[in-house]
Amino acid sequence: MKDAVRLLGLSFVAVVLHSTTYVHAAAEPVEELLKEQTKTRQEERIKALKHQEQLENLKRDQQSSQSQQQLDQIKQSKPDASKEQKPQAAQMQQRLDQLKNDQQLQRLQTEEQINRIQRESDPLRQQQQIDNLQRQQRIDFLQDQIRRNQTQQDLDRLRQQQNLR
Helix, strand or coil: CHHHHHHHHHHHHHHHHHHHHHHHHHHHHHHHHHHHHHHHHHHHHHHHHHHHHHHHHHHHHHHHHHHHHHHHHHHHHCCCCCCCHHHHHHHHHHHHHHHHHHHHHHHHHHHHHHHHHHHCCCHHHHHHHHHHHHHHHHHHHHHHHHHHHHHHHHHHHHHHHHHHC
16 A cells, blocks of 8 residues: 555656656747747837938938028028128038038947847847937937027028028
8 A cells, every 4th residue: 555655656746747847848939939029029129220210310311401402592692692691601501511420420329329239138138228229319319300490590590681681
């Protein structure tokens, strides 16, 4: 009887150990699948981040080109512009050039950050970096918008002065 109980106990232990092996074996593919899904989501977010950055760059370039065209029109419309307007136009040109340079620098920095994020192996850390970059992009975009609006107002003021003379 004791032998039967012992044998039954050993059989139970063997079944439990065997079952545990199956559970661990089943958990590994699930864990791998979750890691792969997380990686895929991160790659999609990075791709969306790059796409968003490209769109914002196109908008910036377009607005910068429009401002440059407006300034060129102002410069060409009255070659005998007053002494007061010439320095203003030169100052506006400097500001537009500085905006373009700042935008180019910002693009390079963003590309570098995206490359750094892609090399990050820890998904949680990668997610934090993506969130931080998106937050910084929103701030940069708003600051650029403010600078462009100020530049546009100055161009409009310069054009009005030119039309008054």
